[in-house]
Amino acid sequence: MKIAIISPAGAMHRYTGSFKKPIHYAPLTLTTIAGILSKYDIETQIYDETIEAIPKDIEADMIIITVITGTAPRSYAYGDYYRSRGIKVVMGGVHPSILPQEAKAHCDSVLIGLGEVVIPKMLIDFKNKDLKAFYKDDRSQPWSFSLPDRTLLPKKKYITNSSLEASRGCTNDCSFCAVNAMHDKHYYTKDLKVLVEEIEALDTKGILFVDVNLVADRDFAIRLFKALIPLKKWWFGLVTADVCNDDELFNLMVKSGCKGLLIGFESISEKGLQTINKYKNHVTDYSELMKKMHSHGISINGTFVFGTDEDKLDVFDRTVEMVQKLKIDLPRYSILTPFPGTKLYDQLLSENRITDDNWAMFDVQHVVHQPKHMTRDQLTEGFIKAWRDTYSNSGIIKRIFRPSILFPLAVMTNQAYRHYADRLETFDRNRMIDNSDILRWSE
Ligand code: SF4
Numbered sequence: 001m002k003i004a005i006i007s008p009a010g011a012m013h014r015y016t017g018s019f020k021k022p023i024h025y026a027p028l029t030l031t032t033i034a035g036i037l038s039k040y041d042i043e044t045q046i047y048d049e050t051i052e053a054i055p056k057d058i059e060a061d062m063i064i065i066t067v068i069t070g071t072a073p074r075s076y077a078y079g080d081y082y083r084s085r086g087i088k089v090v091m092g093g094v095h096p097s098i099l100p101q102e103a104k105a106h107c108d109s110v111l112i113g114l115g116e117v118v119i120p121k122m123l124i125d126f127k128n129k130d131l132k133a134f135y136k137d138d139r140s141q142p143w144s145f146s147l148p149d150r151t152l153l154p155k156k157k158y159i160t161n162s163s164l165e166a167s168r169g170c171t172n173d174c175s176f177c178a179v180n181a182m183h184d185k186h187y188y189t190k191d192l193k194v195l196v197e198e199i200e201a202l203d204t205k206g207i208l209f210v211d212v213n214l215v216a217d218r219d220f221a222i223r224l225f226k227a228l229i230p231l232k233k234w235w236f237g238l239v240t241a242d243v244c245n246d247d248e249l250f251n252l253m254v255k256s257g258c259k260g261l262l263i264g265f266e267s268i269s270e271k272g273l274q275t276i277n278k279y280k281n282h283v284t285d286y287s288e289l290m291k292k293m294h295s296h297g298i299s300i301n302g303t304f305v306f307g308t309d310e311d312k313l314d315v316f317d318r319t320v321e322m323v324q325k326l327k328i329d330l331p332r333y334s335i336l337t338p339f340p341g342t343k344l345y346d347q348l349l350s351e352n353r354i355t356d357d358n359w360a361m362f363d364v365q366h367v368v369h370q371p372k373h374m375t376r377d378q379l380t381e382g383f384i385k386a387w388r389d390t391y392s393n394s395g396i397i398k399r400i401f402r403p404s405i406l407f408p409l410a411v412m413t414n415q416a417y418r419h420y421a422d423r424l425e426t427f428d429r430n431r432m433i434d435n436s437d438i439l440r441w442s443e
Pocket residue numbers: 169170171172173174177178179180212213240264
């Protein structure tokens with residue numbers, strides 16, 4: 001049997017567009033699904049549209065499309081086209097899991113929940129010519145993480161292919177987060193023996209955990225960091241800001257080879273944090289956090305969100321000022337986005353404040369809601385200016401210039417984000433929602 005797995009990309013990410021190699025790591029979803037399929041007698045192909053075009057003439061018995069909200073319209077266009085060629089199309093991922101009926105209109109079968117649970121059932125039915133419309137993981141079945149099959153992705157296109165996961169889900173309750181819409185606050189952890197073997201098989205010094213929160217379960221994080229120490233790797237990952245307040249956890253994290261962390265600071269105002277339920281953060285801790293991280297050789301990719309109900313017109317300049325003062329190595333800005341299934345979506349919908357109905361615009365870089373204290377245009381303009389000011393030459397130099405073994409990486413990644421900031425404005429709504437290239441395939 002031949003199966004192709006495809007991951008469509010939004011306009012900003014397509015064909016390495018705005019995201020240059022230094023900030024572009026190998027996605028884990030495709031290789032994880034390929035890992036599940038590798039247990040069966042299946043010839044698997046994978047296509048990541050962030051690096052290459054997805055072929056019109058894929059030869060396969062089935063195409064599995066992995067879908068997030070921002071790629072849903074494009075995924076649906078692919079689904080419609082491949083079905084018109086007689087190929088069975090299956091969709092899975094966070095968006096179809098939350099809106100399965102919507103996805104079903106563009107595919108033969110929808111996978112709801114964990115791929116490791118639902119894909120094997122779907123394959124058996126497909127083989128027996130009894131493919132069902134929906135496969136739902138009821139969370140009661142024991143399962144284990146699929147080991148990614150990394151052999152199918154080209155190595156040279158990404159900054160690293162050594163991306164992996166130690167856990168899935170998060171126990172926190174941030175109102176905008178699609179992770180909980182998908183996993184309902186479940187936190188799954190990988191068997192550490194299996195994880196250690198997986199890491200030992202990677203031929204790179206640096207590894208990247210893509211987990212949304214590596215420290216959601218403190219006991220697991222402690223065991224994980226202890227297991228990493230003898231491996232002598234450098235690792236990068238995502239944690240919450242409170243990791244700095246726990247000396248035992250922090251010291252083990254440093255000892256285990258942590259070199260870079262993504263931390264969602266989200267807002268420079270305590271009230272702003274409260275409006276999005278980010279109760280793990282306290283603005284007064286940010287300065288100490290950054291000093292502590294830098295003094296232990298850890299670089300910070302800090303993310304901030306604009307458009308909360310506390311944000312007024314001065315939020316952009318004040319945020320950039322704080323980012324510069326804190327010397328955040330690699331800042332990233334996004335616009336508050338009400339993803340379906342989240343508390344934020346329900347709130348803004350009930351207040352009649354969701355202003356766009358094309359999911360392609362739900363990519364955290366475009367305004368799709370009515371902010372409280374500014375117009376939508378002011379939010380867009382302030383957001384673009386914040387990116388530009390942060391990634392001006394002087395902005396970059398002020399933040400990253402200090403002795404660090406990661407200095408060359410800081411230069412490369414900052415230049416890549418500068419390229420991104422320069423192009424941001426060109427991705428207007430027309431460009432974002434345009435899928436005419438695929439729609440023309442059927443003519
Ligand atoms: S801490 Fe991060 S992953 Fe967890 S709910 Fe909040 S935003 Fe989502």
